Amino acid sequence: MSEIKKFLYVNRKAPYGTIYALESLEVVLIGAAFDQDVSLAFLDDGVFQLTRGQDTGALGVKNFSPTFRALGDYDVTKLFVERESLDERGLSEADLQEIMYEDEDDGWAEKPSIRIVSRAEMADLMADQDVVLSF
Amino acid sequence: MKFGVVISEGPYTHQAADTAYHFVRAALAKGHEVPRVFFYHDGVNVSTRLSVPPQDERHIQKNWTALAKEHGIDLVVCIAAAQRRGLLDENEAGRQGKDADNIAEGFRISGLGQLIEMGIQTDRLVTFGD
Amino acid sequence: MSTLHTVNKSPFTNTGLQSCLDHCKDGDAVLMIEDGVYGALAETVMAERVAGRIGAVSLYVLLPDAAARGLAEKRMLNGIAGVDYEGFVDLVADHDRTLAWL
Numbered sequence: 158m159s160e161i162k163k164f165l166y167v168n169r170k171a172p173y174g175t176i177y178a179l180e181s182l183e184v185v186l187i188g189a190a191f192d193q194d195v196s197l198a199f200l201d202d203g204v205f206q207l208t209r210g211q212d213t214g215a216l217g218v219k220n221f222s223p224t225f226r227a228l229g230d231y232d233v234t235k236l237f238v239e240r241e242s243l244d245e246r247g248l249s250e251a252d253l254q255e256i257m258y259e260d261e262d263d264g265w266a267e268k269p270s271i272r273i274v275s276r277a278e279m280a281d282l283m284a285d286q287d288v289v290l291s292f
Numbered sequence: 293m294k295f296g297v298v299i300s301e302g303p304y305t306h307q308a309a310d311t312a313y314h315f316v317r318a319a320l321a322k323g324h325e326v327p328r329v330f331f332y333h334d335g336v337n338v339s340t341r342l343s344v345p346p347q348d349e350r351h352i353q354k355n356w357t358a359l360a361k362e363h364g365i366d367l368v369v370c371i372a373a374a375q376r377r378g379l380l381d382e383n384e385a386g387r388q389g390k391d392a393d394n395i396a397e398g399f400r401i402s403g404l405g406q407l408i409e410m411g412i413q414t415d416r417l418v419t420f421g422d
Numbered sequence: 423m424s425t426l427h428t429v430n431k432s433p434f435t436n437t438g439l440q441s442c443l444d445h446c447k448d449g450d451a452v453l454m455i456e457d458g459v460y461g462a463l464a465e466t467v468m469a470e471r472v473a474g475r476i477g478a479v480s481l482y483v484l485l486p487d488a489a490a491r492g493l494a495e496k497r498m499l500n501g502i503a504g505v506d507y508e509g510f511v512d513l514v515a516d517h518d519r520t521l522a523w524l
Contacts, residue, residue: 162412180333187404201441280445284425288338291419291522293515307456318507416514419522
């Protein structure tokens with residue numbers, strides 16, 4: 158693929174109540190094979206997708222939250238989470254899963270994939286994309 | 293200009309497939325190209341050929357089939373989303389041991405890679421959902 | 423470089439319009455479609471917040487959706503422009519990307 162585009166996946170919905178979060182993740186996993194410049198944005202209720210301690214056992218549905226921790230293996234390493242969205246929902250970074258990737262450009266050092274950004278930084282990120290997919 | 297279109301809600305319950313239809317018609321009328329429309333989430337339900345709306349209502353599937361035929365639009369239905377929701381083409385029905393298939397003419401079932409490819413190959417991507 | 427934002431939800435049941443207004447940048451455009459057209463109304467609890475961005479951001483309403491819901495243009499905020507589907511197409515073409523606030 159000669160041209161590399163900036164793809165942003167915008168996640169604004171909570172998991173399990175609807176299928177959007179899961180099917181968004183499925184697009185991200187497939188899309189990783191295309192070697193584009195991929196970022197994920199989590200804002201509004203989308204921040205609930207990344208919380209620790211999800212247990213869907215009693216629902217009989219698949220808990221897909223561990224899949225976020227595998228994204229690094231797919232070279233999806235930029236997960237932007239909006240600070241204001243966390244604050245509004247009584248969450249902090251400590252409530253989110255630890256998601257790491259190995260940076261091949263830095264001796265495979267383990268680095269966090271989650272980057273907490275301000276609302277203004279999120280707006281800047283959105284304005285810097287070629288393709289925006291909303292879920 | 294080349295437009296890619298995503299429809300991510302089902303017909304009749306949500307307006308998305310209707311809005312997208314009017315948008316695509318207008319884009320084509322203005323000389324733009326719409327090489328592909330990708331159906332995802334409940335949007336895959338647009339592709340069933342078994343929909344029978346009352347005669348005085350628009351037929352969303354038939355409208356898309358006709359528009360695609362006239363303008364050579366590739367109507368792609370996501371296979372993973374389709375299989376969850378009971379939409380199968382002849383090939384998949386055979387593979388899955390099902391006794392029927394239900395994909396309408398003009399639609400084809402394929403993978404999510406077609407969505408990414410559409411994003412890469414078009415100048416603009418517009419999503420209609422809810 | 424600018425973005426076309428589409429909003430398709432009523433601002434009275436969903437935070438999409440508010441979130442869109444919080445994230446759009448000066449020079450961007452916001453197009454209200456489907457139930458999003460209710461966000462164009464004057465004299466609502468949302469009106470002040472919407473009006474506050476008029477000028478910095480170009481605000482549009484999809485007229486076929488407004489007409490379907492019986493929203494006359496005189497009930498809408500000043501400074502919101504009406505477009506038809508062809509105008510929608512032009513907005514998509516004229517901005518670098520489209521972001522749907524689903």
